[in-house]
Structure formats: structure tokens, C-alpha cells
Amino acid sequence: MLHTVNKSPFERDSLGTCFRLARPGSEVLLIEDAVYAALAGTRFEAAVRESMTRCSIFVLKEDMEARGIDAHALIPGIGTVDYGGFVDLAVRNEAVQSWL
Amino acid sequence: MFINRRGPYGSGYAQEALEITLVGAAFDQQISLAFVDDGVFLLRVGQDTSGIAMKPYTAAYRALADFDVHRVYVERESLAARGMTERDLMAIPGEGQGPDGNLVEVVSSAELSNIIDGQDVLMNH
Amino acid sequence: MKFAVVVNEGPYQHQAANTAYHFTRSVLEKGHEVVRVFFYHDGVNNGTCLTAPPQDEPHIVNQWSRLGRVHDLDLVICVAAAQRRGIMDERESTRHELPAANLAEGFRIAGLGQLIDASIEADRLLVFGD
Secondary structure: OOEOOOOOOOOOOOOHHHHOOOOOOOEEEEOHHHHHEOOOOOOOOHHHHHHHHOEEEEEHHHHHHHOOHHHHHOOOOOEEHHHHHHHHHHHHHEEEEOOO | OOOOOOOOOOOOHHHHHHHHHHHHOOOOOOOOEEEHHHHHHEEOOOOOOOOOOOOOOOHHHHHHHHHOOOEEEEEHHHHHHOOOOHEEEOOOOOOOOOOOOOOOOOOOOHHHHHHHOOOOOEEEO | EEEEEOOOOOOOOOHHHHHHHHHHHHHHHHOOEEEEEEOOHHHHHHEEEOOOOOOOOOOOOHHHHHHHHHOOOEEEEHHHHHHOOOOOHHHHHOOOOOOOOOOOOOOOOOOOHHHHHHHHHOOEEEEEEO
């Protein structure tokens, strides 16, 4: 399953809920303000790294760039996709759950 | 599956989520409802909206079986994080997954994760 | 592959409508089909013809109308949510004895059954909201 999260972890704990309820092997895409969860050095980094042992995590490139985040600022191992890649992620997973 | 993650009255999401739930059931779809995070507050007993003059729509959950909705899941971890137990939840009469004629089934995160993974369509409200 | 898109927020206040628009466009650019774009909750506000954003900002309503026109999309505004929020076509406006209609070009107002239908027909359904 593809899980999307769109809210910053500093604002709301949708990311935590996603990590709690996403099965191992899931793909997680961070969009909109949730891209901040992918930054290295935040208080959420440990939780994100732990989830990366079970799930693949991606960040939407267009939302990263809008917020002044470049690839070097990300936690290593987080992938980036553009909107075309977002569509591809949706296609290759059976369903999509949006954690708003 | 319709996943409710917000409590009642602070926003309009849950009320409109209930409307789509009932329409989905009317279309003969196998509807599941999940209550996660603040969504567990939707089922809290003792709600009295008279002071804020809002429609107490959560009472309608008690009629879910009449609308052919029989799968109602509440995440145990969400309850515990909010200092609640099953005793704080309204009973929803009906024959379903829950015990003793109560549709409400409290499940662990791991169990709910498996249930979510088996769904064809998911909508988060 | 067939997609259904659900938009739960209005234009400007949250990024959801913007994200949904760009996602929908990308789905079409990749050669997939969009069965329906369904606007629910505050998402119905994407269907008002009365917005006049500053010239240097995207006109989100017009973007939807144009995308709908170019790709023959079914842009559906939920009637129940629309009645609560004052989005009316001529028929609804007359029915409720209201002074005006304000549905934007390319949208239609219909019931929640259209969302359920879309969820059944589509291979993938995505929700954009706050």
C-alpha cells in the first residue's frame, strides 16, 4: 500500500499514526508540509529512521523545492519523486491511504 | 473503509464522513469504519451539545447496523493515549465483529494495520 | 489505469486543492484516465465562479475548469456539502429560493452516490485534504 502524509509532524502527529499503522513493506510519500519530516537533524529523525527499516520513504520533489529543501538536507536513504513519480507510486501499489 | 481521526464538533469532517458512510452502505458496499487518534472521541459516551447548539450527530452511530454497516474498529492505542478504555465508548447494537451484540471492536494497532491493508478503498476524514 | 480524486479542501486555505490539481494533471499526462474528481467537505468551494484572486496568483477555480474542459473531466461538487457552504447551480438555487447561482464552468452538482460510484469504478482513489 502507498501511504501519503501531508502535515508537518511539528503541527500534527499524522506521520506517527502512519508509521504505527503502515504494514512493513509499505511505501510512504511525504507531500506538502510533511516534507519537513524528512529533514535531517529534527526531533523526528530517529522515528523516521526506525520506520525506514520497515518501509520505503519518499518525498515529493516539487514540495521540497517550494520549501527550500534540497536533497542534501534530507535523512539519507529517503528517495525523491516528482508528480509523475507520485502517480507511478499510486499505480504500483494496490491502494492509497492518505493520512491527513 | 472510512477512517475517522478527528473528534466531534471541532470540525465538520466526522459528520460528513458519517453521511458518506451511510451512502456507501446503501450502495451495497462492504463498509468498515475505523476510529483512530482523536476519532475515538466520536464514540465517547455522555455527549451533550445543548450548550453549543450543534447537532448531536454522533448519536446516529448507534443506528449503523440499520444501515447495514457491521464493521466498526477502534484502535486501542488511540484510546489508551487519551486515557480511555472500552467502557468510555458507546455501544453500537448489532451483530458484527465486536462482542455481545456490540458492533464496536477494539483492536490493536497491529490488528488494525492488517485490516487496513486488506481494504480496496480508503478515505481519511 | 483509472483514477478517482477526492478534494476535501477549498482553494487557497490549504494546499490540498493545489496538490490534487497537479496530481490529476500528472495522471492525465501519464496516459491514465480520471474517472471523476469529487469535491467534498470544503472542497466544494473549488466550484464557485465568484473568486477573483490577485493576477499574480493561480486562479485555482479556472484551472479546474480548464483542465475539465481540455480532458473532458467529470468535476462533481457534492450537493449536501454544497448546500451547507453556498455553492449553487441554477436548479439548486431555485429549489432553495436563493437569490443567485454561483457554480463555476465545467462543474456539476450531484450526490454522494457519485463518489461511491467513482470508488467502485476506479482502480485507485486518492484523497487530498487537510
